[in-house]
Amino acid sequence: MHDAKLKLQLRILWDEEIAIGPGKAQLLEAIQRTGSISQAAKSMNMSYRRAWQLVETMNHSFQQALVETQKGGTHGGGAHVTNFGEAILSQYRQMEQNAHHVIEYDFQAIAQFLKQ
Amino acid sequence: MHDAKLKLQLRILWDEEIAIGPGKAQLLEAIQRTGSISQAAKSMNMSYRRAWQLVETMNHSFQQALVETQKGGTHGGGAHVTNFGEAILSQYRQMEQNAHHVIEYDFQAIAQFLKQ
Numbered sequence: 001m002h003d004a005k006l007k008l009q010l011r012i013l014w015d016e017e018i019a020i021g022p023g024k025a026q027l028l029e030a031i032q033r034t035g036s037i038s039q040a041a042k043s044m045n046m047s048y049r050r051a052w053q054l055v056e057t058m059n060h061s062f063q064q065a066l067v068e069t070q071k072g073g074t075h076g077g078g079a080h081v082t083n084f085g086e087a088i089l090s091q092y093r094q095m096e097q098n099a100h101h102v103i104e105y106d107f108q109a110i111a112q113f114l115k116q
Numbered sequence: 117m118h119d120a121k122l123k124l125q126l127r128i129l130w131d132e133e134i135a136i137g138p139g140k141a142q143l144l145e146a147i148q149r150t151g152s153i154s155q156a157a158k159s160m161n162m163s164y165r166r167a168w169q170l171v172e173t174m175n176h177s178f179q180q181a182l183v184e185t186q187k188g189g190t191h192g193g194g195a196h197v198t199n200f201g202e203a204i205l206s207q208y209r210q211m212e213q214n215a216h217h218v219i220e221y222d223f224q225a226i227a228q229f230l231k232q
Contacts, residue, residue, distance in 0.1 A: 002130055002131050003129075003130070003131055004128065004129065004130055004135075005128070005129040006126065006127075006128055006129075007125075007126070007127040007128075007129055008124075008125070008126055008215070009123075009124070009125040009126075009127075010122065010123070010124055010125075010219070011122075011123040011125075012120065012121070012122055012123075012223065012226055012227060012230075013119075013120065013121040013122075013123055014118055014119075014120055014230050014231070015118050015119055019120075019230055020226070060231075061230055061231065062229050062230055062231065063229050063230070063231055064229070084229075088226060088229065091222060091225055091226050092226060094222060095219045095222035095223065095226070098218050098219055098222060099124070099215040099218060099219050101218075102214050102215060102217075102218040103126070103211045103214055103215050106207060106210060106211035106214060107128065107211065109207055110128055110136070110204060110207050110208060110211070111128060113178050113179050113180070113200075113204065114128075114130050114135055114177055114178055114179070115130070115176075115177065115178065115179055
């Protein structure tokens with residue numbers, strides 16, 4: 001018995017850069033969960049440097065910051081997803097769901113011809 | 117003036133393998149155009165070996181072959197996309213179009229917040 005799955009990836013490109021896509025959306029959720037870029041990176045097995053780059057790209061692609069950082073404090077500064085960032089994230093997840101929903105039928109129409 | 121684009125990628129996974137996705141769909145179209153796996157590979161800047169692997173994966177994931185090859189002949193054998201392969205390709209492209217169509221609104225809703 002084989003397992004058929006549909007994988008959907010949506011990326012919004014801003015010139016040559018990815019303003020938001022699967023990895024950045026996941027990172028935003030990890031920052032919401034952990035309140036820190038370094039903890040978020042850790043939870044995704046991503047380097048701190050890489051996570052910072054993703055945050056920087058999001059923040060400079062959009063008109064407002066999606067993530068804000070606080071310097072200092074006992075934990076060396078935290079980070080949070082702004083209201084603006086939450087709105088973009090939510091619209092992105094909605095877009096994924098809408099796409100998944102509409103192509104479920106097409107997916108099944110193809111998947112029925114895979115070896116079982 | 118920046119350029120915002122939506123990139124959508126759909127892959128149908130059969131266990132751990134991609135039964136069909138953007139690269140394989142493009143390869144099928146190149147085989148239709150050129151009538152040969154080697155010419156199709158060339159037109160995609162892909163090695164012959166890699167193109168063969170993609171064809172093999174498609175052919176063993178589905179219940180019927182998507183690509184059939186002829187041995188020998190003056191050009192060292194050609195290849196063609198079967199009726200079954202055409203049907204799968206067409207359904208895959210339809211699925212992409214349906215997804216694009218439904219998320220156009222969501223895409224614009226996000227893209228309006230990118231820097232102009």
